[in-house]
Amino acid sequence: MLMTDIIAAKRDGGELTREQIEFFVRGVTDGSIPDYQSAALLMAIVWRGMNRRETLDLTLAMMNSGDTLDLSSISGVKADKHSTGGVGDKTSLALLPMVAAQGVRMAKMSGRGLGHTGGTLDKLESFPGFSSALTHEQFLNQVERVGFAIAGQTADLDPADKKLYALRDVTGTVQSIPLIVSSIMSKKLAAGADVIVLDVKTGSGAFMKTEADALTLAREMVEIGRLAGRKTVACITDMDQPLGNAVGNALEVKEALALLKGEYHGDLEELCLTLGSCILTGAGAAKDEAEARAKLERGIADGSALEKFAEFIEAQGGDRRAVYDESLLPAAPVRYEARAESSGFVRHIDAQGVGLVSMHLGGGRETAESGIDLAVGVELHKKRGDAVAAGESVATIHARDEAGAESAARLLLAAYDIGAEPPEAAPFVKAIVRED
Ligand code: URA
Numbered sequence: 001m002l003m004t005d006i007i008a009a010k011r012d013g014g015e016l017t018r019e020q021i022e023f024f025v026r027g028v029t030d031g032s033i034p035d036y037q038s039a040a041l042l043m044a045i046v047w048r049g050m051n052r053r054e055t056l057d058l059t060l061a062m063m064n065s066g067d068t069l070d071l072s073s074i075s076g077v078k079a080d081k082h083s084t085g086g087v088g089d090k091t092s093l094a095l096l097p098m099v100a101a102q103g104v105r106m107a108k109m110s111g112r113g114l115g116h117t118g119g120t121l122d123k124l125e126s127f128p129g130f131s132s133a134l135t136h137e138q139f140l141n142q143v144e145r146v147g148f149a150i151a152g153q154t155a156d157l158d159p160a161d162k163k164l165y166a167l168r169d170v171t172g173t174v175q176s177i178p179l180i181v182s183s184i185m186s187k188k189l190a191a192g193a194d195v196i197v198l199d200v201k202t203g204s205g206a207f208m209k210t211e212a213d214a215l216t217l218a219r220e221m222v223e224i225g226r227l228a229g230r231k232t233v234a235c236i237t238d239m240d241q242p243l244g245n246a247v248g249n250a251l252e253v254k255e256a257l258a259l260l261k262g263e264y265h266g267d268l269e270e271l272c273l274t275l276g277s278c279i280l281t282g283a284g285a286a287k288d289e290a291e292a293r294a295k296l297e298r299g300i301a302d303g304s305a306l307e308k309f310a311e312f313i314e315a316q317g318g319d320r321r322a323v324y325d326e327s328l329l330p331a332a333p334v335r336y337e338a339r340a341e342s343s344g345f346v347r348h349i350d351a352q353g354v355g356l357v358s359m360h361l362g363g364g365r366e367t368a369e370s371g372i373d374l375a376v377g378v379e380l381h382k383k384r385g386d387a388v389a390a391g392e393s394v395a396t397i398h399a400r401d402e403a404g405a406e407s408a409a410r411l412l413l414a415a416y417d418i419g420a421e422p423p424e425a426a427p428f429v430k431a432i433v434r435e436d
Contacts, residue, residue: 075105109187120150124318134149195282250330254326332373360407
């Protein structure tokens, strides 16, 4: 088989056979296909697309390019969650203990942040001693015993995606539904869960800018999950402004803890209840959404979700006392109020802009190797639709020094659009896409 024939077939709008797709993925994984040929095929796929059969074959070939996790030794139904990513997205920190406290086990592989979005592993390292480097056996044992675990993705899981994603990133070939679907779903399928819940973000701060594109992506992922034999649900949710109020590693941990303590109410809570309900109903732990929500809310009210989180932190080497005593978490020495220059209503907050403020303060990575400051970030006091008076604080900047705080405040105010009229109300959860 020749790679040049495969490239030409797709360039001319043809359908690739399963053998051709497997040949490509094998060659990418073992390095026998040079990057220029892979890049040419990726660009042909961007232009010509792939039908569902091709997308499924690509997904399965990528899933099988490395190790796959066998979770069958763990009792009960196992669930996993994926988010297409966004600013202030600390959902996993609260969602996993909420679900595990209801008896549904969750096995999650997570990543580190790069650029303006933070990674779950970085956030968790706010707990002194916490480690995400679990062996396969430790991971399985912890999911069984505690109810959930969050580990770094091993190099052996889906190596084809690692190579292809790096190449797509530098060749303008990220934006393609079949390539995004196969990238996300191959990793989720390799991670072994029976129930997969996908949080597909839409809006200016999201990967999918429009609701229509988010819906297309969600439908495709749900269908590929179903064809691969996993129960898959996708929620389409708003990322037209940061999620919750905190952006920055330790600040986001504190916000997730506030939710688990019943002290936070807002879009993050709504998201956790929505995704959590999809998981509980998908796993058969609740008969419908109302029952699932009631169980999740009870787990917050009676402290069991918070205690589950403390158990998890301790199991992964972290200091569980920090779950109950936030003074043990990193805190920045300087706090600075970013004050509105005019009165009106918050019409829009540029999520990416807020993410960049946090990065500017040292809370994000510019390259995969750079270190990060866990303590810094931004705490928003005003979100879309809120009234604001000139001189009132819209956000508190948490910084290392005054100079950094002042320039961050200027950048932050530029991310706020304040106008005379309130914006039109928009639902936070736009749609839920199920198999049926
Ligand atoms: N996230 C992924 O993991 N892959 C993509 O292609 C896009 C977003």
